[in-house]
Amino acid sequence: MTTTAAPALAATMRDGYKDYGFGDAAVRALNGVNVDIARSEFTAIMGPSGSGKSTLLHTLAGLDRLTAGASTIADTTITTLSEAQITEVRRKYIGFVFQSFNLIPSLTAKENITLPLDISGTDVDKAWFDEIIGILGLGDRLTHLPAELSGGQQQRVAVARALVSRPEIIFADEPSGNLDSRSGAELLGFMQRAVKEFGQTIVMVTHDPTAASYADRILFLEDGQIVDEMREPTAERVLDRMKQMGH
Numbered sequence: 001m002t003t004t005a006a007p008a009l010a011a012t013m014r015d016g017y018k019d020y021g022f023g024d025a026a027v028r029a030l031n032g033v034n035v036d037i038a039r040s041e042f043t044a045i046m047g048p049s050g051s052g053k054s055t056l057l058h059t060l061a062g063l064d065r066l067t068a069g070a071s072t073i074a075d076t077t078i079t080t081l082s083e084a085q086i087t088e089v090r091r092k093y094i095g096f097v098f099q100s101f102n103l104i105p106s107l108t109a110k111e112n113i114t115l116p117l118d119i120s121g122t123d124v125d126k127a128w129f130d131e132i133i134g135i136l137g138l139g140d141r142l143t144h145l146p147a148e149l150s151g152g153q154q155q156r157v158a159v160a161r162a163l164v165s166r167p168e169i170i171f172a173d174e175p176s177g178n179l180d181s182r183s184g185a186e187l188l189g190f191m192q193r194a195v196k197e198f199g200q201t202i203v204m205v206t207h208d209p210t211a212a213s214y215a216d217r218i219l220f221l222e223d224g225q226i227v228d229e230m231r232e233p234t235a236e237r238v239l240d241r242m243k244q245m246g247h
Contacts, residue, residue, distance in 0.1 A: 093169060120165075
């Protein structure tokens with residue numbers, strides 16, 4: 001068997017600690033986390049409520065600062081950067097999809113999708129834009145305002161916005177949390193395709209075993225530590241694993 005080179009990493013964390021509050025009131029949300037996020041892989045983060053899932057996502061993405069330790073995005077150590085520098089790294093390398101769609105009500109679907117590029121003064125790659133819109137089935141919705149779209153359509157607009165700049169990595173926090181099961185399955189299926197076909201890197205926090213089963217790899221968090229990981233997950237295996245945790 002030939003040895004292959006280690007996969008390039010989109011993000012890493014080393015000895016990551018995150019405390020909220022001070023003194024006796026301090027809560028340790030991350031407790032010495034080490035993690036590598038490989039490029040072109042779909043990683044899900046799971047764990048009981050309060051296990052540190054969202055904190056891990058936010059510190060990896062530079063939305064929140066670690067108390068101690070180091071994290072990188074695209075080989076750039078972000079832990080030592082100024083807020084302005086971190087903002088620049090996020091703008092260049094990161095796409096976000098949140099449970100609340102975070103669309104701007106006065107902009108059309110198309111304007112919402114191209115907003116990150118418009119802000120940075122980057123031209124829209126028309127072929128890439130058309131491909132995303134085609135796969136997401138938004139072609140006849142581009143002139144609609146968010147209020148004229150269903151929840152599933154609004155979330156697809158948010159995903160298109162995250163993908164349009166071809167980010168190094170997309171962070172998704174419960175992206176299917178507000179969607180019905182059919183819309184959720186469509187969204188997750190598309191995210192899976194974005195990884196397999198476009199080489200996108202996605203990190204998703206979810207509490208839903210079915211959503212997690214779309215990922216290539218699941219990290220299980222408990223008490224601010226990664227306690228397990230699973231590859232080629234199925235909803236059943238994930239559910240069994242979660243039952244062993246303080247769920």
